Amino acid sequence: MKELSVNHLLGIKYINKNDINLILETADQFKEVINRPIKKVPSLSDITIANIFFENSTRTKLSFELAQKRLSADVMSFSSAQSSVKKGETLIDTVNNILAMKVDMVVMRHSSPGAAHFLSQHVNASIVNAGDGAHEHPTQALLDSYTIREKLGEVAGKKIVIVGDILHSRVALSNIFALQMQGAEVKVCGPKTLIPKYINSLGVTYEPNLIKALEWCDVANMLRVQNERLDVSYFPNTREYTQQFGLTNEILNNLNKEIVVMHPGPINRGVEITSDVADGNHSVILDQVENGVAVRMAVIYLLASKIKNRL
Ligand code: CP
Incomplete structure (x- = not known):
């Protein structure tokens, strides 16, 4: 065995x-x-x-x-x-x-x-x-890889963007390691103040523009801003964050392609993702939990x- x-x-x-x-x-x-x-x-x-x-x-x-x-x-x-x-x-x-x-x-x-x-x-x-x-958060990354494999056939060759508070996210780091090990390409997107300075050393590129990141990717993994770990001086306010990095159905509908939307939970509805996206056809959030x-x-x-x- x-x-x-x-x-x-x-x-x-x-x-x-x-x-x-x-x-x-x-x-x-x-x-x-x-x-x-x-x-x-x-x-x-x-x-x-x-x-x-x-x-x-x-x-x-x-x-x-x-x-x-x-x-x-x-x-x-x-x-x-x-x-x-x-x-x-x-x-x-x-x-x-x-x-x-x-x-x-x-x-x-x-x-x-x-x-x-x-x-x-x-x-x-x-x-x-x-x-x-x-x-x-290794088991989160493993279940995320499992879900990508289930929805897209394999992880190898897929383009994944992780959006949000990368700096404080154990989910982001474990996902970066797991996805790269399986041959996926990873970008991160979010406010520059919430991107670790060492991100390029991990072989990950930073895309500050959400629309460009989404046009590039097969999968968008939307992360919660971890207010409990946040020094407020790092961060634009929540309204500015949502304007620049919040995922809406309007944005998804204007893309020239279908993408898979993931989120590890808990969701801040109306901040990083609207309810209609979280509960919509692109979302695999409850598949991740299953x-x-x-x-x-x-x-x-x-x-x-x-x-x-x-x-
Ligand atoms: N995804 C995740 O770790 O959720 P919980 O914090 O609820 O366990």
Whole structure:
């Protein structure tokens, strides 16, 4: 059986193209499973997983939980707001106490870039990064690649523009790594103040004009402005942002082509994307959410297989 090259999923930059292909092919099989009347398989009935979320989440937390339950794993979920972290317990103490309950895998979201990597070096469990600050969100990039492949046949050769707050976006960075590894071309578009200075060093070009970016691309991935990470001095005001970078049906209708519109959520309707675009024919936003369950099943299953092989 093919296996991943890694024992943890810490970021796309730590895996390779074969790993991505294996995850997406495995997700194909799980997508068939979750579309059956009986949506569960017994594969991981001997595995226990803790989901520990130190930042808010709807899609990622729930779809990891559902993916684990569809695989018959034992699951416990934890939000820092209701935990003893509030009493000053450290991350390593928290996780080691959870692992003392015979937990095999930890899925973690944290506000600090590198938190998942740090944890992988200090505790004895397989670690999955569910988003670490502005660093990486690998399962979002994998489900985005899965969705592009599903809608356009393949990722190789496709032109993807990521629009918005690139500077604070872990989704952008993970997508850039994943898309390039699979042979796609990537541009970014947004206010210059929200584009990292190192963007060209990643082999990505900056297009400041939204219409030109959309005329070039096959897929537009629209990102939310991350006000919670924003220093206000970086940024034009919301009205100016929407005028320059907001995607409307009028803009889509004036293009000479059809494009796929993606968004990782949560959406700020009327800011980066209007409701008629978010809910319209070009949008694959809910397909992304649906595919997230199959892709996360694949990630959990493949990492758990490595745990079992080590026993
Ligand atoms: N896309 C994403 O990470 O959404 P949540 O923050 O709701 O998990």
